[in-house]
Amino acid sequence: MISILYKEISGFFTSLVAYMTMAAFLLVTGLFLWVFPDSSILDYGYAGLDSFFNIAPYLFIFLIPAITMRSLAEEKKDGTFELLATRPLSDWDIVLGKFLASLAIVILTLLPTLIYYFSVYQLGITRGNIDTGAVIGSYIGLILLGSAFTSIGLFTSSLGKNQIIAFTVAVFLCFFTFSGFDSISSIISLQGIAGFLTGLGINQHYQSISRGVLDTRDLIYFLSFTALFLMLTKTILGGIKW
Structure with missing residues (x-):
């Protein structure tokens, strides 16, 4: 698993696309935070x-x-997945190695x-007039959100050879x-179960953690969500081997 982790991270940073992607993220967030008038801290007048x-x-x-997108799709396209599958690695070693590598890149971007x-x-x-607790909670929320999205991305990458798809x-x-x-919960006919539907989505749990409140239910939600898509990815890899 460690070898896959290192291979994925080093492979990512040898690509120009990697730096362009990270630069684009930092540029856009910087513009929203400091330049655009509707969201600029300088115009908002609030330290947050x-x-x-x-x-x-x-x-x-x-x-x-x-x-x-390239994690598993590229392996299949280049024909290197068969070589990876014949190594003394379990399906979980492959899945977790690629998942942790992608998540590490997300954290490095942050x-x-x-x-x-x-x-x-x-x-x-x-000086120092900022809610540090809320900021820490929000960063934890972003990492958990990144974990959930990474598990989804790894799952879709395992479905085929086309990275664009x-x-x-x-x-x-x-x-x-x-x-x-x-x-969906805003549909009038579903107002009776609106609370249940919003609870299924990520946004409610992310917003809860972003307020600086680390509720066990939110942590369990993100961990379960991530584990579900990792299990689906592992199942698909097992099917490919068979």
Whole structure:
């Protein structure tokens, strides 16, 4: 598993697309946080990173599928999956190795955004006038969200050899699981089960953690969600071997 983890991370950073993807994420979040008037901290007059944590999940919907789309689809396309399958590695070694590598890349992409926190910390009228607890909770929420989206991206990458299809399907599933249930719950005929439907979606649990409250139910939700898609990926890999 460690060898796959190292191979995936090193392989990702040898591609120009990797740096372009990460740069695009940082550029867009920077524009929303500092430039665009409707979300700029400088115009908002409040020492917080709410605009960043509100826009980041929607950028993750495109960023993470771009990271994961090549994980297994490229192996199948290049014919290297058969070589990988013959090594003394279990299906779980392959799945977890690729999952942890992609998640590590997501976390590395988030690390430069810590400069936003330190900037707001210094720029406040009262130095340090920022809710650090809420920021920490929001970053934990983003990592858990990244974990859920990474498991989806890995699952779609295991479905075939075409990376574009894997990317497209992953974007759809990430968007639907994040905000689709909220939209469905707004249907008038489903108002009686609206609370249940929103609870199935990721957005409600992400918003809960982003408030700085680490509820066990939210943690269990994200862990169960991630485990479900990893199990589906493992099942597909097992079927390919047979």
